[in-house]
Amino acid sequence: xxxxxxxxxxxxxxxxxxxxxxxxxxxxxxxxxxxxxxxxxxxxxxxxxxxxxxxxxxxxxxxxxxxxxxxxxxxxxxxxxxxxxxxxxxxxxxxxxxxxxxxxxxxxxxxxxxxxxxxxxxxxxxxxxxxxxxxxxxxxxxxxxxxxxxxxxxxxxxxxxxxxxxxxxxxxxxxxxxxxxxxxxxxxxxxxxxxxxxxxxxxxxxxxxxxxxxxxxxxxxxxxxxxxxxxxxxxxxxxxxxxxxxxxxxxxxxxxxxxxxxxxxxxxxxxxxxxxxxxxxxxxxxxxxxxxxxxxxxxxxxxxxxxxxxxxxxxxxxxxxxx
Amino acid sequence: xxxxxxxxxxxxxxxxxxxxxxxxxxxxxxxxxxxxxxxxxxxxxxxxxxxxxxxxxxxxxxxxxxxxxxxxxxxxxxxxxxxxxxxxxxxxxxxxxxxxxxxxxxxxxxxxxxxxxxxxxxxxxxxxxxxxxxxxxxxxxxxxxxxxxxxxxxx
Numbered sequence: 001x002x003x004x005x006x007x008x009x010x011x012x013x014x015x016x017x018x019x020x021x022x023x024x025x026x027x028x029x030x031x032x033x034x035x036x037x038x039x040x041x042x043x044x045x046x047x048x049x050x051x052x053x054x055x056x057x058x059x060x061x062x063x064x065x066x067x068x069x070x071x072x073x074x075x076x077x078x079x080x081x082x083x084x085x086x087x088x089x090x091x092x093x094x095x096x097x098x099x100x101x102x103x104x105x106x107x108x109x110x111x112x113x114x115x116x117x118x119x120x121x122x123x124x125x126x127x128x129x130x131x132x133x134x135x136x137x138x139x140x141x142x143x144x145x146x147x148x149x150x151x152x153x154x155x156x157x158x159x160x161x162x163x164x165x166x167x168x169x170x171x172x173x174x175x176x177x178x179x180x181x182x183x184x185x186x187x188x189x190x191x192x193x194x195x196x197x198x199x200x201x202x203x204x205x206x207x208x209x210x211x212x213x214x215x216x217x218x219x220x221x222x223x224x225x226x227x228x229x230x231x232x233x234x235x236x237x238x239x240x241x242x243x244x245x246x247x248x249x250x251x252x253x254x255x256x257x258x259x260x261x262x263x264x265x266x267x268x269x270x271x272x273x274x275x276x277x278x279x280x281x282x283x284x285x286x287x288x289x290x291x292x293x294x295x296x297x298x299x300x301x302x303x304x305x306x307x308x309x310x311x312x313x314x315x316x317x318x319x320x321x322x323x
Numbered sequence: 324x325x326x327x328x329x330x331x332x333x334x335x336x337x338x339x340x341x342x343x344x345x346x347x348x349x350x351x352x353x354x355x356x357x358x359x360x361x362x363x364x365x366x367x368x369x370x371x372x373x374x375x376x377x378x379x380x381x382x383x384x385x386x387x388x389x390x391x392x393x394x395x396x397x398x399x400x401x402x403x404x405x406x407x408x409x410x411x412x413x414x415x416x417x418x419x420x421x422x423x424x425x426x427x428x429x430x431x432x433x434x435x436x437x438x439x440x441x442x443x444x445x446x447x448x449x450x451x452x453x454x455x456x457x458x459x460x461x462x463x464x465x466x467x468x469x470x471x472x473x474x475x476x477x478x
Contacts, residue, residue, distance in 0.1 A: 252361065254356075258347040258348070261343070265357070269361055279357060
C-alpha cells in the first residue's frame with residue numbers, strides 16, 4: 001500500500017499522543033474552496049507517491065530478477081476479512097475431541113449409514129418436486145415423501161422412529177416465481193437443525209445431464225469452512241453423504257463456502273494427468289446461506305438456538321463472515 | 324405447522340443478498356478450487372493405486388517406500404490419521420483411507436497397474452533422472468469399468 005503522506009507544514013499536524021489522526025482529517029478548513037484545494041493537492045501527492053513506489057518496485061524486480069521480493073497482491077475481501085476468534089486450527093486437539101463426542105461422531109466413526117428423508121411444504125410446486133427428485137438422486141440413500149400436513153416436529157419424531165438419520169425440508173415461496181427458497185436440515189434423532197436460505201437452484205434436467213448420473217457413492221469436498229461454526233456446519237452437511245465413497249464412480253459433491261454462501265456443486269472428475277483434472281458438471285447446483293442453527297430438532301418457539309443471523313448485529317461490517 | 328409462519332423478507336435485504344451471492348460466486352472460483360482439492364487428494368494417495376500416473380506414483384514410491392505399506396496400517400492407526408486429517412482447515416474429506424474400498428480397487432486394477440508399472444519402469448529407466456519433467460513417452464491410461472458401464476463419460 002502506498003505510504004501515507006505527511007501532513008503539510010502549516011496544517012495542524014496529527015497529535016502523537018492520541019491515536020494518530022489520518023492525515024486527511026487534518027485538512028479541515030472552514031472555507032470550502034480552500035478545503036477543496038487542499039484535498040486535491042493531497043490526492044495528487046498520494047498518487048504521485050504511489051507511482052514512484054511502483055516504479056521503484058519494478059526496478060528492484062528487474063534488477064534482482066529471481067530474488068526480488070514477491071509481487072504485492074491486491075487486496076480482496078478475503079484478504080481483508082476480519083479474523084474470527086473461533087477459527088479452527090488444523091491440529092486442534094480440542095476440536096478433535098469435541099468432534100468425537102458431538103452428534104456426528106457416530107457418523108464419522110462409521111457407526112450408522114445415513115438415511116435421508118426429503119420432504120417439502122404442503123403442496124409443493126412442480127419445480128420443487130423436480131428439485132426434490134434430483135436431490136434424491138444426488139444424495140445417496142434418500143427418500144422423498146410428501147408431507148401430509150403434519151408439523152415439522154411430528155415429522156421429525158416419526159422419521160427418527162423409523163430410523164432416518166437426517167430430515168430435509170424444502171420450503172418454497174409461492175408468491176415469487178422462483179419457487180424453493182428455504183432448506184431446513186434436521187439431523188436426527190436429536191441433532192442440530194440448520195435453517196438455510198436456498199437460492200440459485202439450477203436443475204440437472206435443465207442442464208440435460210441427468211442421464212449421466214450413476215449410483216456410485218460420491219466423494220465430498222468441503223472448502224473454506226474455517227470457523228468453529230463453519231466446522232460444525234460442514235460436518236453436518238457432510239454427514240448427509242455416505243462415508244465410504246466409491247472412487248470408481250468419480251463423483252464429487254462440493255460444498256464450497258465463500259463469504260458465508262455455501263455453494264453446492266456436483267461433478268464428475270477425470271484426471272488427465274497428475275497436474276490436471278477435468279470436471280464435468282452434473283447434477284443440480286444451489287446455494288445455501290445459513291440463517292440459524294438450533295440445538296435440538298426444529299422448534300421455533302422453545303428451541304435453543306446455537307446461532308442466529310441477526311442482521312443488525314452481525315452484518316454491520318462487510319468484512320466479517322461467520323462460516 | 325411450523326413452516327406456515329410467515330417470515331417477512333425486506334426487499335432491500337433480498338437484493339443485497341443476491342448481489343453478494345453473485346460476487347461471492349465470482350470470488351470463489353469453484354472449479355479451480357475443486358480441481359486443486361482433487362489433485363491434492365491424488366497426491367496424498369487417498370485414491371490408492373487407482374490412477375496410474377507414472378511420474379507421480381513413481382516419485383511417491385521412491386520416497387514413501389511403497390504405497391502398499393500405507394494401506395496395510397491397522398485400522399486404529401488409520402482412524403486416528405483420519406481424524407487428524409479431518410481437522411484440517413480447508414480440506415475435510417469423508418473417507419480418506421477407506422481400506423476395503425482400496426483393496427477392492429487394487430484387485431480390480433491389479434492387471435492394469437502391473438502393466439503401467441512396467442511401462443513406467445521402462446520409461447524411468449531410460450537414462451533419465453527421476454524427477455525430470457521434460458518430455459517423456461506418452462503413457463496411455465486405461466480405466467477399467469467392471470460390468471456394463473452405466474456412465475458415459477467423454478474424456
